[in-house]
Amino acid sequence: EFAIIECGNRSPLYKKEGTISDKFPMSCHTTGLSCIWQTHCYNLEVYFPDKQKFIILKLLSWLIISVIFLLIVIISFAYIVKVIVKQKKLSEMKNDFINNMTHEFKTPISTISMASEVLLKADEKTSQERLKKYSQVIFDENNRLKLQVERVLEIAQMDKHDFKIDKKxxxxxxxxxxxxxxxxxxxxxxxxxxxxxxxxxxxxxxxxxxxxxxxxxxxxxxxxxxxxxxxxxxxxxxxxxxxxxxxxxxxxxxxxxxxxxxxxxxxxxxxxxxxxxxxxxxxxxxxxxxxxxxxxxxxxxxxxxxxxxxxxxxxxxxxxxx
Ligand SMILES: Nc1ncnc2c1ncn2[C@@H]1O[C@H](COP(=O)(O)OP(=O)(O)O)[C@@H](O)[C@H]1O
Ligand SMILES: [Mg+2]
Known part of the structure; x- marks a missing residue:
């Protein structure tokens, strides 16, 4: 909406008919027209009826894109933090696992080594019973080791998804x-x-x-x-x-x-x-x-x-x- 207004009595010299709203005088943009009308003071006053809505509508697509990008950034950030925490936990668990495994393997290995040392040092005087006892220790501990290795291998197989049970x-x-x-x-x-x-x-x-x-x-x-x-x-x-x-x-x-x-x-x-x-x-x-x-x-x-x-x-x- 626009009008040409005389400065003194504010009567409109020209206006775009029928469209001047009540808000016009309060929130219009005014510029002097002294360059055209040297003697009189006239203003060209322009008013945008829905200025705010118009600007927002113009910016809406950018606003939506920005919000979407912001959401993507926030979600990615949350995801990355989650992955890092999970990885940290996993690596701690793996460390624990390696510690446990070393511990579990160390005991039978040292028992076997001790028992075999006794057997190596044995001579004719060593009783059959004693020899048998140490052989049995080696046999048992070896079985224990075998079982443990099998257990770990089974789990590794499970993870590769080529592990199938046989419900026969x-x-x-x-x-x-x-x-x-x-x-x-x-x-x-x-x-x-x-x-x-x-x-x-x-x-x-x-x-x-x-x-x-x-x-x-x-x-x-x-x-x-x-x-x-x-x-x-x-x-x-x-x-x-x-x-x-x-x-x-x-x-x-x-x-x-x-x-x-x-x-x-x-x-x-x-x-x-x-x-x-x-x-x-x-x-x-x-x-x-x-x-x-x-x-x-x-x-x-x-x-x-x-x-x-x-x-x-x-x-x-x-x-x-x-
Ligand atoms: N019967 C139970 N009573 C109390 N805690 C248990 C029991 N069974 C399992 N758990 C807990 O669950 C964990 C995982 O068990 P499991 O997978 O068999 O591993 P592991 O026996 O090697 O520790 C154990 O470390 C223990 O904390
Ligand atoms: Mg268990």
Missing amino acids: DQENVNDIIRKTVDNLCMEHCQRPVDIIYKLNAENPVIKIDRLHFKNVINNLIDNAYKYSGDKPKIEISTHNTPEGVIITVHDNGIGMSTETQKQIFNKFYRLPTGNIHNVKGFGLGLYYVKNIIEQHDGSIKVSSELNRGSRFDIYLPFGNTN
Whole structure:
């Protein structure tokens, strides 16, 4: 909108008809027209009715682009920070793992070296019994080493995704559990352990990979024993659900906080506290267990309370039994 206004009485000499709004006199831009009308003083007054809206509309596309760029920058920054924190945690865990592994390998290696030294120094006077004892030590420790290496290799294979279980056998879960737990080295353990069976599932025959399933049970029992006090009590039970079997391993050990429970199935995770430093492990057991159970289309969940004990429930579906 514009008008030519006389300075003194402010009467418009010319205006663009019909469009002059009330706001015009207050917020117009004024310029003197003295160059054209030498004698009189006239002003050309111009008013933009929707100045602000017009400017904003003009800038809107740039505004939107800037906001999008800003968002992208913020999101990228948050992502980078997250990745860095994750990497840092991972590298700490890997360091712990390497420390643990060195520690775990050092013990059998030094035992083997000591026992073989004794054998090397043996002469005719050494009794057969003594020789046999040291050979047995070497044999046992060697087996332990082999098992540990196999465990680590298995996890490495799992990560490469070329790890497949072989569910070829229809197995009675109760039978395998009993055999596995009976075979465990409980008599070698320093603390006496009380194992209670409540294998109540009826006819729990499921297609499973026998070897890996045994390892799963071994891992859970091993943890229940390791993370317990002086009198470990482990209860192993099974019961039916309409579509499968639930296997429960319950201990009266040190338990875990809710925060720990969220992480125990992660690779390399071990509770980073000093008070269980004497307890050895790679932090791979539960990662392996979860992987194997999931490959059986099952699931695993944990419930635990600090200083009260932990309970692991494994669900295995009957699935297609043909
Ligand atoms: N039964 C349990 N009671 C208390 N803590 C447990 C139990 N089982 C597992 N955990 C915790 O979960 C962590 C991961 O377990 P796992 O993957 O088997 O590794 P590892 O046995 O080598 O420490 C353990 O370091 C421990 O902190
Ligand atoms: Mg373990």
